Amino acid sequence: MENQKVALLGLNLSQLERFAIENGESAFRGRQIYQWLYQRGVNSISDITVLPKVWRDSLMQKGFEVGALKEVNRFISNDRTIKLLLATDDGEIIETVGIPTRDRLTICVSSQIGCSMGCRFCATGKDGLQRSLKVNEIVAQIFAIKEAFEKRPSHVVFMGMGEPLLNINSVLSSINCLNKDIGIGQRRITVSTVGVSNTLAKLAGLGRDYLGSVQFTLAVSLHAPNQYLRERLIPSAKYYPIQSLLKDCRSYIALTGRRVSFEYILLGNLNDHIEHAEELADLISGFQSHVNLIAYNPIDEEDFQRPSTNRIKKFMHVLEARGIAVSIRASRGLDQNAACGQLRRLHT
Template identity: 40%
Template sequence: MNENSLSKMPTLPVVGERPPILQGFFGQTEIEQDSFFKALGERPSLRIKQIHRWMIQGETDFLQMTDIPAGLRRKLAENFVPFSSQILLHSKATDETEKLLLEFPDKKQIETVLMREEGRATVCLSTQVGCGMGCVFCASGLEGVQRNLETHEIQEELLQIRALLKAGERISHIVVMGMGEPLANLERLLPALDWANAASGLGISARNITISTVGLPKKIIELASHKKPYHLAVSLHAPTDLLRNQIVPMNEKVGMQEVLNAAQQYQEISGRQVTYEYILIAGINDQAHHARELARILSGRQSHVNLIPFNPVKGLPWQRPEEDSIDLFRDTLRQGGVSATVRKRKGADIDAACGQLRREAARALPGVLKPLGV
């Protein structure tokens, strides 16, 4: 993406500043919501349930929530906007991938992506503002972690995307692979996923929810202890500690064997096969001997490797491998007895790779967006 490419994006509405008086209804605490309704002589539990039901169905205009009395709808619209986050940018790719840049009241920004494929609508969720893991290929980690997202902020990501869906569409899958390390914010993430899974929430099958981690062994075991049937994906990105230390610097503190042991324990406790993610970077970790070593360390495990050809990121020197190298890597793994597939590229024309939109937007719209750390 070049310096002026934001202006070439398929869609790019910029939402104006929200009047400071209006709070996001979804970001209010239970106590605040209760006192709002009680002051109006209303039963809080009933009204909150009604509003949530509308939002889950994609309706975010209080005035259209027709089973709520008209006077109360007007009061809601006068006092609140639906969410604490506002959409700063919304881009849509030619393959129907959509990406939101959301800003919270403290001016922190995150990205959330909707990917459409073969009847599926998958949301890629962020869990932190920025990321502290420092993977060298990733735009999200370039400036460190700013803070964890709250549970309601993660829920808002889903509801903001829900409101974009066309009639008849529903969110079918969640991948927690956006900005941040999900297991570093597990206590806030799990309630949000449980709500997404619940029949009274978004009703998304637990088997269609994937949590992707760079590999925090203690946290993987903690997640296993919750006995949730969520799918776990572990990002390896290298077959040896020597190489992984360079690509995923936090590996120096834990070591690959610990990560693999924890993943094995997760599999045994949950009964669910673990997926290993491997980003392919030209000339760095994409050669046949890397694939042979990866097959060796995964042999004897029930596992699947998801190969992700690198999406070029402005400011980073890495390149995507040639198609032949990608195919050779995949075939070498398969010959070594490891199931492997190559992930299709989604949203290429809107910079859908994690962290890229926010950085590009901050450069192109300095008066509207603030870069991390400001």
């Protein structure tokens, strides 16, 4: 274990008690580590000054570490949104965003370094996937944003870099930690997926195993009202027809008792016509769902257009007239490359 790092972040109370015993101390020391990790948010074992110095040194010599991420850059927008570029132990860079509003602080976390899904409107997908994040690397993002805002995020959305369902075990394990160890209610956590075939039933089953019951929100990125258009925007959709995706959403709702929300990026003159809104309403009729409309944030690599506010409103009114709950997600941090993956691309 000389050079191999082992992170403590992500371990629960009983695991840390066992860890302390296995490393020559009493369970009480494990409880102290637990408190300093999750309540104080320490970045290094050497900062847990309540532990004997000799023991701290020996743990670090053995290769144990908190598992925090190093902040390499910070971008603050006019609207107070903060984007952090964080470095992992192996020198990779990820993005994490803190979005404050009057009554909440939402963190948009990454679940992978890069992404293999290749959605055309997304900067993250342009370089492919480097690797999935480990539990400590997901949880550490919460503490990085907590440090930046000097308060703990109240809401968590897995909408940063990566496809969470391709890193399902670490994502669920980190949700468990966020919920039970950090105290963020599951209902304040959203997992967003663009759709990976044969994973929604698995998510429901594993979610029960990890969390007891699945209470977080699942957001499914549709972005198109039909298979033809969806494939143009999301290449991976070729392997997962839109009707199969919706069938799996229905099963997921039956298995978990939770509503699914649908995400729809509006691209000017591409998927934002009135006919598309009508088609979308037909597609999801019968679902107890919520549609989030998101105006496209331009990236250099593609020449998609951001639609006008007028077009967005017209699209929304069609859905509302069909009895669908719909909201427009406000764009935040537009002056600081708001689209996911943009800052990391500029940095690397």
